[in-house]
Amino acid sequence: MSDYWSPDIARLQPYVPGEQPAVSDLIKLNTNESPYPPSAAVTDAIASAASDLRLYPDPRSMALRSALAEYHAVDVDQVFVGNGSDEVLAHTFRAFFQQSRPVLLPDISYSFYPVYAELFGVEIKRIPLDVDFAIDPADYVGNWGGVIFPNPNAPTGCLLPLASVEAIASQNRDCVVVVDEAYIDFGGQTAVALLDRFDNVLVVRTFSKSRALAGMRVGYAVGSPALIEGLVRVKDSFNSYPLDRLAEAAAVASVVDDAHFAQTCKRVIDNREQLVSALAALDFTCLPSSANFVFARHATQGAASLAAQLRERHIIVRYFDKPRISDYLRISIGDESECARLVAALGEILA
Ligand SMILES: *Cc1c(COP(=O)(O)O)cnc(C)c1O
DSSP states (O other): OOTTSOHHHHHOOOOOOOOOOOOSSOEEESSOOOSSOOOHHHHHHHHHHGGGTTSOOOTTOHHHHHHHHHHHTSOGGGEEEESHHHHHHHHHHHHHOOOSSOEEEESSSOTHHHHHHHHTTOOEEEEOOOTTSOOOGGGGOSOOSEEEEESSOTTTOOOOOHHHHHHHHHHTTTSOEEEEOTTGGGTOOOGGGGTTTOTTEEEEEESSSTTSOTTTOOEEEEOOHHHHHHHHHHHHTTOSOOSOHHHHHHHHHHHHOHHHHHHHHHHHHHHHHHHHHHHHHTTEEEOOOOSSEEEEEESSSOHHHHHHHHHHTTEEEEEOOSTTTTTEEEEEOOOHHHHHHHHHHHHHHHO
């Protein structure tokens, strides 16, 4: 704490990201990164973009926005890009959520949202998930300053069907409804399909999970041109060159190599289904996951102790010491051998 800090910064509780320990021989299943590398075309694109580093990047990121517009069959003025979806979300809070009415979010969801709310002075109202950890659209009716939720939700992995996303959007025509689709490629239907009919919906996406580019920091939003212009206003008042040349080149190459992308998503989904069965055999119950992680609870053993014992075996998973979810481990889906080593370690611990 310093006397020099602005008073509101002194009051902040910053977000704590999952650890990135510099330990070799670690099975890292705590931050939902991809277990598989990006396409070779991505590494090639980075190498060739490296020859132009003396030049500033394109402030409008046209190459990437055009590639994404084509991918989602929308216009280029419907796409915004930023340094990771966390930055896109920050601009979203700043651009749309500083309203006189509170912004709704599920009580269990991405823990960065309340941090942004605090930073930007946005009042929030937390809506409890139902007994099955599902979002009930009926709880989101009213006159609100905005709505935000991840779909699939984090850290539960539960998917809200597109019809329910549509219900929330249509009940909230007067405010922006943000659908954070960080994990949608692992089994959900995107709300981009709603954009034709809903100019209040903003879909936020990341290259960090399904596209295996967490280290590059690329995220984006798709929405109506007016919403995108709102984000651009914030960006151009804050940091007008959002993506560096390497990140943009890498992201374009990733979008172009759709075959690699589809194949790695499928492998992760297959590994997830196998892991869910293996965990069930060890007396774990997993919430239905449409993400690249599972949220698992053991019949008798506490989650904190299981996480600690896994760590002794050099396997790290995420544990949240929070109401309603403190019995659960969030386990990112690794490759085939990481999943096998996890299951073997749990078998040993529970024996
Ligand atoms: C991982 C994650 C993000 C952040 O992704 P970055 O693009 O790496 O900043 C955003 N939202 C949710 C729900 C996430 O899990």
